[in-house]
Amino acid sequence: MSLTWTLVLLVAALAIAWRFLGSYMAAVFEGRVQFLGFLERPIYRLAGLDRTREQTWQRYGTSLVVYSGVAILVVYGMIRLQGSLPLDPQHFGAVSPALSWNTAVSFVTNTNWQNYSGESTMSYLSQMGALAVQQFVSASVGIAVAIALVRGFSRNGSPTIGNFWVDIVRCTFYVLVPIAIAFSIVFIAQGAVQTFAGAAQVHDVMNGARQSIPRGPIASMEVIKQLGTNGGGALNANGAAPQENPTGLTNFLSFFLLLVIPFALTYTFGKMVGSIRQGIALVAAMVLLFGVWFGFTSWAESRGNPAVAAAGVRYQPGGNMEGKEVRFGVAQSVLYDVASTQTSTGSVDGSNDSYTPIGGMGLLTGMMLGEVTPGGAGSGLYTILLFALIAVFLGGLMVGRTPEYLGKKIQAREVKLAALGALVMPLVVLVTTGVAVSLPAGRAGPLNKGPHGFTEILYALTSQTNNNGSAFAGLSGNTAFYNVIGGVDMLLGRFAIIVPVLALAGVLAAKQPVPSSAGTFKTDTPLFSGLVVGVIIIIGALTFFPALALGPIVEQLVHGKFF
């Protein structure tokens, strides 16, 4: 019953935000909102920018890559040097080079994979000034790329696709910062910690317990971690930690925040290409897949934990509580974790590793769909547009004419770029998983034995390549092997998709529109949504089925056996 009301409230809140945040974002990227001009103008002046000068896709891409490179160096430098920098009340000292590499790449690529425990590794300055800064900016970069691709469709015969610097500055200050400030206040009022004071020492005379309770500027990071679909929390337990996510309300707001921008961007898309129905066709495909995955995972978890049942607790009201928090309950924890895996956020409010075999598979396959249901901030929209192009191409093959999408002819070059962008992820995941299970250094990672150990490795590399950051956290990832290979996966999963997307944006923007005729395949219909769903399922499910059979499926099927 509480789940029903939670879903009703969530859908209502997202629908309102979809309409209004969606059209606001269109106004931001079309330059129609100006109220922060006093903040923007000095930034452009300092950076030597003319905000009206746009860039070709090559220049847009170069700026993006150079900025990301500098950002990786900045994060790397700050956490390596944190021992000599201020705001380190617990005197943690430098982070090791391999871990710093992995962490810097992780936050700049919007992944937020964490091979460290925040409470015993990162100074306050590192959390705020290095990591949380990228939680804003990496989200803005993703959204900027999505907008650039949308401009490719909405412009005709244009040599340029926007200005990278202007797009990220405007996205950050007009969209992300105001929402982050408003929701931080709610989180703090609910009990999320926000202080510069160090850890609190307590001694309970009733039971003799002595504890050192970590604190810090946690709430401000928590909100942008969700809103920017980042996922990296201040503490190791992430959204399960009461200092980050203290109540049922903050839990609800967490999954609202991580879904809101990816969904709303489909409205922005519709608005910018001049037909909201085109956005509805995409959001329908997203909602359908999300709903099916949530239903399946939720059912799997409601059946309880097999090991706990075998130990004598047959009656498990609500379902599998191993690794979940009492104040959230099973159903809403599952909603959080499904939303987090399918938005490339990767924050958790419990232990994904302790999900039932096929419940955990629900989370894993949510990422394997390519992070498009609704996917990460920006990355969800640009990736589903790649799938949409493949769908119109397949539709065109069926009826035997040159496909069109949004008035643009989709020819060999466009289809090649879209296919390249869509196939990078499965290729990288499967090859690096193969490498990891072939090497002793890779096999040393898993905590759990048997098929679950294999799933831990597959999950880790799927998560990092999809820039998700969610973990089957039993895997010991802070080793030279996993730090390095994970870093490579995150870079490929981010930039090997962004570059073809920007190329596509450039090619499409330069094209002239073709008038639609009676033979044009309509892309704002349920039929088209269905075709997009089919493409997503075929690329996700068929590619990964053999790997899944070795992990969660076999684990589910061996009845009564423990590893």
Place this chain on the structure above:
Amino acid sequence: MLLNLRRSVVISVVFFLLLGLAYPALMVGVGQLFFKSEANGQITKYGSPLIGQHWSGPKWFQGRPDADNPMATGAQNYGPKSKLLLDFSHTRVVALEKEGITPTNDLVTGSGSGVDPDIAPADAYAQARAVARANHLSVGQVDALIKSHVTDAYWGFLGAPYIDVLQLNEALATLTGTR
């Protein structure tokens, strides 16, 4: 290229100042001004209601079988078909039954944070008889104590009803005069 580098550096500095310092500092200011206790973790002389502690029964209400070390948060991450989880759960079931407590789901399973401060109302009622006997109270008194400490789900449906174990035990100590 050089222009891109210059812009990257300028933008990085601007973002560091505004997003990395001004934004969190503003939120600390708001927190310390308007929500002082919440923003600082609700620390009292006994601990924090956000962080679970280890209580050995049956003199006290027990929480979930976590490590309760806030400096190393996180779940134990045992897989659903793990022998380690089977052994862990079995040990818990035996220990609870020895104290005369019917093992419930939450009292046997580890939490997500490793410091879950709460239990469900059913977990507290399952301990009522044992706690009453150990403290020379009537079961009715203990049941009433439990009932008065249930926090409902937010707005009745966000999250699940729970009881903060530290606050429940503080009230128990007041009732028995041992605090």
